[in-house]
Amino acid sequence: MWNRVAIVLMLAALTAGMARAQQVPDTPVAGEAVLSEGTGTEAGFQDWLTGFRERALGAGISSATWEGAMTGLHYLPDVVHKDRHQNEFTKTIWDYLDRAVSEDRIASGRKAVARQAEVLARIEATYGVDGKIVAAIWGLESAYGAVRGDVQTVEALATLAYDGRRGAFFESELLAALTILQKGDVTAKAMRGSWAGAMGHTQFMPSSFLAHAVDFTGDGKRDIWSDDPTDALASTAAYLAGFGWQKGAPWGVEVTLPKGFDYDLSGERVKKPVADWQGMGLRLAGGGDLPDHGAASVLLPGGARGAAFLIFQNFHVIERYNTADAYVIAVGHLADRIGGGPAIRATWPRELRALSFDERVALQRRLTAAGFDTGGIDSKMGPKTIAAVKAFQKARGMVADGYPSLAVLEALPEAGE
Helix, strand or coil: CCCCCCEEECCCCCCCCCECCCCCCCCCCCCCCCCCCCCCCHHHHHHHHHHHHHHHHHCCCCHHHHHHHHCCCCCCHHHHHHHHCCCCEEECHHHHHHHHCCHHHHHHHHHHHHHCHHHHHHHHHHHCCCHHHHHHHHHHHHCCCCCCCCEEHHHHHHHHHHHCCCHHHHHHHHHHHHHHHHHCCCCCCCCEECCCCCECCCCECHHHHHHHCCCCCCCCCCCCCCCCCHHHHHHHHHHHHHCCCCCCCCCEEEEECCCCCCHHHECCCCCECHHHHHHHCCEECCCCCCCCCCCEEEECCCCCCCCEEEECHHHHHHHCCCCCHHHHHHHHHHHHHHCCCCCCCCCCCCCCCCCCHHHHHHHHHHHHHCCCCCCCCCCCCCHHHHHHHHHHHHHCCCCCCCCCCHHHHHHCCCCCC
């Protein structure tokens, strides 16, 4: 769905991700073109608000809620600018993990877990979700509450809905935000977060909040915004539990692959019993037999020369928070490190660089022209593109690991040749 290898980041992506059941279409890991600036104006925005008011009231928002939340709003051109310029920075997975799971973030995570030990223990007992996983999401989304965002949520969402590029999505989120206000969980002034509407310690979008947020403190409000992270952490656990978190199971484990491993067997689409992987010669990276937690897949986020992971059901549950493999690995690995686990043992091919947006588009064009179906030309290194890369590599006698490297691009003839 999203780019699985070259991770496109906003400058603040490591500390201001966006949690959602219904995801913002342009997350920090998307690979879409930078668009032109918006053409909105303050006058146009005010006219849009007038029209939207009728739609909001028709959807059940009261006049009192509208007046309390929407009076005095202004068009935020900086929000539109950020929406149009998300994709300026391209990172390889190893560069991403270097920052996402830095020693500072690990140390801060251990301190945060110690501070919230009682709360996390109750959350784990209630929802069955590992408290360290919840803490890791907290760490990636808001640096353990230090960077929660200070943009007024309804003003940001209204601006993006009016801008129109993804108007229907943001209008729906704005209605969800107004519903939250109407329910009394928070005031409009306190409802703040990222420029794209993600809110609180663990950066819930309003629709995700309505579907999954909980009042774990018992004070009658689901408060993910205040300095107390209790409700936010519990809501994150409830979210993961709702998508099928398996208690006591890992997200994945680092493994070593046997000599002669068939790389066609890598990727999330290939699931096998652990006994099968064990029989092929896969072992834990630190030595020992593989743990058995149901059907598993082999993931090679850096290609055949990087680390290999055997991933389980909980990997896919974390994907519901953010679909990027790099994000899921970062959450899982950060949780492991907070708990005292080792660093990733394998080395990465650090001499390689990630493909740029234009290069990813060129890769898809050339693959398509050569008869390998990528499912479209959108720059996203999703399952179909990875499968096309694998097929091309196999046809050329290359290691068929599906990694969209510069070598693969250069080996492909230019479209039309």
